[in-house]
Amino acid sequence: MLTQVTPWQAITTALTEIVGAEGIVTRSEELFVYECDGLASYRQQPKIVVLPTSTEQVAEVVKVCDHYRIPFVARGSGTGLSGGALPHLEGVLIVTSRMNQVLEVDLENQRVVVQPGVINTWVTQAVTNQGLFYAPDPSSQIICSVGGNVAENSGGVHCLKYGVTTNHVLGLTVVLPSGDVIQIGSALPEGPGYDLTGVFVGSEGTLGIATEITLRVLPTPEMIQVLLADFTTIDAAAVTVSDIIKAGIIPAGMEIMDNLSINAVEDVVATQCYPRDAGAVLLIEVDGLAAEVPYLSQRVMEICSQNGARQVRIAEDVTERLKMWQGRKAAFAAAGRLSPNYFVQDGVIPRTQLPYVLQEINALSEQYGYKIANVFHAGDGNLHPLILYNEAIPGQLEAVEELGGEILKLCVRVGGSISGEHGIGSDKKCFMPEMFSPADLEMMASLRRAFDPKLIANPDKVFPTPKTCGEAAHSQRFLAQAGVELF
Amino acid sequence: MLTQVTPWQAITTALTEIVGAEGIVTRSEELFVYECDGLASYRQQPKIVVLPTSTEQVAEVVKVCDHYRIPFVARGSGTGLSGGALPHLEGVLIVTSRMNQVLEVDLENQRVVVQPGVINTWVTQAVTNQGLFYAPDPSSQIICSVGGNVAENSGGVHCLKYGVTTNHVLGLTVVLPSGDVIQIGSALPEGPGYDLTGVFVGSEGTLGIATEITLRVLPTPEMIQVLLADFTTIDAAAVTVSDIIKAGIIPAGMEIMDNLSINAVEDVVATQCYPRDAGAVLLIEVDGLAAEVPYLSQRVMEICSQNGARQVRIAEDVTERLKMWQGRKAAFAAAGRLSPNYFVQDGVIPRTQLPYVLQEINALSEQYGYKIANVFHAGDGNLHPLILYNEAIPGQLEAVEELGGEILKLCVRVGGSISGEHGIGSDKKCFMPEMFSPADLEMMASLRRAFDPKLIANPDKVFPTPKTCGEAAHSQRFLAQAGVELF
Incomplete structure (x- = not known):
């Protein structure tokens, strides 16, 4: 209906x-690249x-949308995994990639002011020579934008x-x-x-657009050690994680990979760090002052051993440390080798x-008949099960989405949450009432209003809407593909 | 006007x-004790x-207020310093002191659920045998309530x-x-x-009333060391604070007291820790693992010496440590000895x-002719200048409030804020436009609406209102004292 009355030419x-x-981009063949974010099934x-370059331009663009009452969606690099930057069929997509300036580096007060299109790693690059770094590090950090990180309240290892x-966000111009x-x-x-x-941080673009972002940067740790422990069962690795925290040690990161992930990673990147017969490996990064790190690592090793770790290795040098991490960072990509999707x-x-x-999760995997690789931020209890399927086989996508939904409901049942760091976006709004x-x-x-x-x-x-929730989650997409107007 | 139409009997x-x-309390002589909080000039x-005991009772009370459209103000222990719990002349004061139950202690997940009237220190008391503690520690912690801490987003040393x-607030029932x-x-x-x-945290009672509060508790540090450094100038102490942070060390607390405060404290509590001829003392508490604390203390000592500290002492035992802190904690009370108000x-x-x-601040002190003792959370840049005056002398309160206002404007001019941890309440709303x-x-x-x-x-x-800001800040109080209706 709106298409008939909205004066798109004006x-x-x-x-x-x-x-x-x-x-400005308006030709359909050029709009193609913007039609999805990292959640490519929508x-x-x-x-x-539109690709503005300044706060003033964004404000003027938004005033036009307000005047004509048309939807706008902001997009950074488009790496989000919940469809937060999925465009609106009858709206304007405001892309921040030309807003890529580091506006201010204030070393004295340890803060950096950036435009939203600045890439996550550029923040650290701007201050690394001064012994500082920007802490949040999503796996996509070499490509994702700070604006997108703000919208989704991104995490990292x-x-x-x-x-x-x-x-780490101190202030915003919105x-x-x-x-x-x-x-x-x-x-x-x-x-x-x-x-x-x-x-505002984590509001997924529903409250406005951040056009200048003041970030806190931290002193680079004096020393970093990475430990790799292997266990015969994933349970033992999980209990170890709790025990380390209970001992009052907060490692910089604790990641678990299960046997399926280990073998996928070894097939692809051959780190040769991860024993293929392990039930799970636990990667632990300890950082801080040179005086404390070896002591902390020692205690972590003891706790791993008490929980039956077969072996605990401390990376001997930077090369080995990066190799240990490389496997974890390649885990999603490696999963792509296990199955078409x-x-x-x-x-x-x-x-x-x-x-x-x-x-x-294991029981659900067997019940539905799909393999699930588990790779996750164990310290935070943030799970990333990777459900393996083949989109070409009719019904598999829907079955896998249902299985994913059951995992979310399980998380809620034990006092958890339906999203750790990827946001709700288009993908999970129907689960909000859970x-x-x-x-x-x-x-x-x-509050939104x-x-x-x-x-x-x-x-x-x-937010869940009766229009889309309660029907199959994808009906909207299928209707759109079929050319049916959705208003 | 409202008094004529509000059916108070019903x-x-x-x-x-x-x-x-x-x-229920309705007799004026009993209402007397509730007429102000820690900001006794209002x-x-x-x-x-009303003194409810449960979420259900609070909800019912608020529904009555909503039905009759009458204001309500929540009050915990009434120790706030910005008049946030100042009652409304035509309203209901909801006092949480009977909501004083610790509802749940979940050691495994390090959280405690409390009612809002629970006293701050009770939280630590509930878990201290398990090696845990609740971190926020306002100076009033033995009397202030958790509900009030939530309303004002209280800090501490x-x-x-x-x-x-x-x-430290994980969740709330509101x-x-x-x-x-x-x-x-x-x-x-x-x-x-x-x-x-x-x-919600820090919204000063303007968005609703928290009736159950889930708090995070932390493992008690394995080791604590307190250092006391004395300097000939307050500037040297201040630069030291910045240098310690720049070195990547985050002490648990860093407090500065100036010469006036030192002498007031020594007069009153005679700690004999604080040299009376020092320009300033800097108290530094370092905590953490036994393996790191001595090393950190050593580095802190070096930085103090580099900045010209005359002496740096590490408390030798718990007794001396508590003595060092005792002086700082008594500073406000001691200031009461320097001057009537x-x-x-x-x-x-x-x-x-x-x-x-x-x-x-020193220049303003001279310009206005009032002594100012400086005691502050130096690590956070959170100043607590104590302006000494005599309320009995006409005009002094007003002059001192004006001087206080000039200090706030100074804070804003250098990129700071008009409140660190005491809130805006009744006291500072006129400064919000600064x-x-x-x-x-x-x-x-x-958002409030x-x-x-x-x-x-x-x-x-x-929020600033034309009715009260732009006139003398106290006109409302004086009118009220004169029996003038303010609606």
Whole structure:
């Protein structure tokens, strides 16, 4: 319906005046590259893509959307895994890739101000010679944008010790859905007024667009040691993780890979660090002062041994350390070799529930008849089961999505969460009622309306809607592919 | 005006049915004790005080307020320093002191669930035998309530390393201003949906009342060492603080006391730790594993010496350590001996601006002719200048408030904040425009309306209103004392 009344020609002209012809994409064959993010099973083209370069341009673009009441979706590098940057069929996609400037490096106060299109690793690169680093490190860090990290509150392998993105964002310049520009947070850790930084980070583009982001950077640890322990069972590895935390040690990261993942990784990258017959390997990174790290590593080794580790190795040099990590970082890619497709789930559970939940996932795997490789941020209880399937076989995608849903429900049942670090986006909105009561969701919805009364900022994401939930999750996509208008 | 139309008799009956006669206070001579919190220069009596015991009772009480559209204010122990719990002349004061149960101790997952009236130190007491502690430690910790800590996002001397209250609240049961009950946050560090925990903590009672609070507790550090360094100038102490952080060391706390404070403390508690001729003393607490603490202390000592410390002492045993802290903890009380009254200010500045700001405070002190004792959380840049005056002398309170205001504006000018840990409350709302633009404040106000569309939850606090700002800050109080109705 909207297509009949929305004056796209006038809108295109208005947007071109703001960003110039080089900042506009409208031809369908060019829009193609923007039709999905990392959740490639959902695809749709926006009407227009704009690539602004400044806060002022974003504000003007958003004012045009507000004026015509058309949806806008922000997109960074498009590496998100929950479809948060899936375009709106009748909307504008605002891409931040030309907003790629590091605006300020303040070494004295350990902060860096960036535009949202700056790539995650560039932040560390900007300060590494000064002995500083930016802690959040999603696996996609060499390509993902800081703006996208803010939208999804991204984590990484080191978030056990250092926290997720929200713990490192000090302040933001935000273009509200009205086009007004506000400053939220401050360079100080705590300020007066409502903590809008916490609300904004992780709001998945539904409250506005961050156009300048002040990040905290930390002193590079004096020493880093990586330990690799192998266990005959994944349970023993899981209990070890709890025991290390209980001993008062917070490693920078603790990652578990199961036997299926180990063999996939060894097939592909041949690290030769991971014993192929292990039930699980546990990778532990300990960092800090040179005076404390060897002592901590020693205690970690003892705890591993007490839990029956067959072997615990400390990487002898940087090369070996990187090799140990290489396997973990290649795990998703390696899973691609095990099967034509895989579906990554992202759930969180209390650490102490790890052994039980892994058993249940195993039972679900057998019940549904799909193999599941387990690779996860064990310290945080953040699971990433990789369900292996073949999209070419009719029915498999749907079955695997159902299986993934059962895993999420299991996480909620043990007091966990339906998302650890990938967000809700398009993918998981139907699971929100598993975690939140109607009153909880209504409170969040009314907060959203406070920011966005016209509901034009990334609509149809995060919140469950009767239109899409309760039907098959993909019906919207299939209808769109069939050319059916969805309004 | 409202007094003529509000059916207080019916309201009293309804509230008595909910909480019982023993949970209601309406006689003026009994209401007297509730007429102010720790900011005793603002005083007014509520119409009714209710003391509920459960979430259900709070929800029912709030529903009555919602039904009659009358304001309610929540109060814990009443130790707040910004007038956040100042009652509303035409409202209900909801006091949480009977909600004093520790509801759950979950050692495995290191969390404790409490009612809001539980006293801060009780949390640590509930887990201390298990080697755990609750980190936020306001100076009033033996009397202040966890509910009040949540409302004001309280800090303490250890928040440099451990963060403030918001970093330790995992989840909340909240009675909204409608009387609806929602769950926000979760026992997990990060969950999906908007981060309402961050918004709620520090919202000073304007978004609802927390009735169950899930707190994170931490393993007690294996070793604690306290160092006391004395300097001939406060500047040297301030530069030392920055240098310690720059060296990658995060002590549990770093506190500075100036010469005036040192002498006041020695007069009163005679610790004999603080040299009376020092320009400033710097107290540093280092904690962690037994393997790292002595090494860290050594490095801290070196940095102190490099900055010209005359002497650096490490407390030899627990007795000496507590003695060193005793002086700092008695500083506010000791200031009471220097002068009939003192006015505590609470501002934050970037750590690197400490020397400049202390100089400027000194200049303001001379300009206004009032002595200022400086005692502060130096590691966080959180200043607590104590302005000494005599309330009995007409004009002194007003002059001192003006001087306090100048200090706040100074903090904002150097990139700081008008409040570190005491909140805005009644005291500082007129300074909010110093920090926030009209668009920033409007966004916060619209968030407030999303929670509280009738504006009955602690109204007239936090946000500047033309009615009270722009006039003398105390006119409302003086009018009230004169018996003038303020509606």
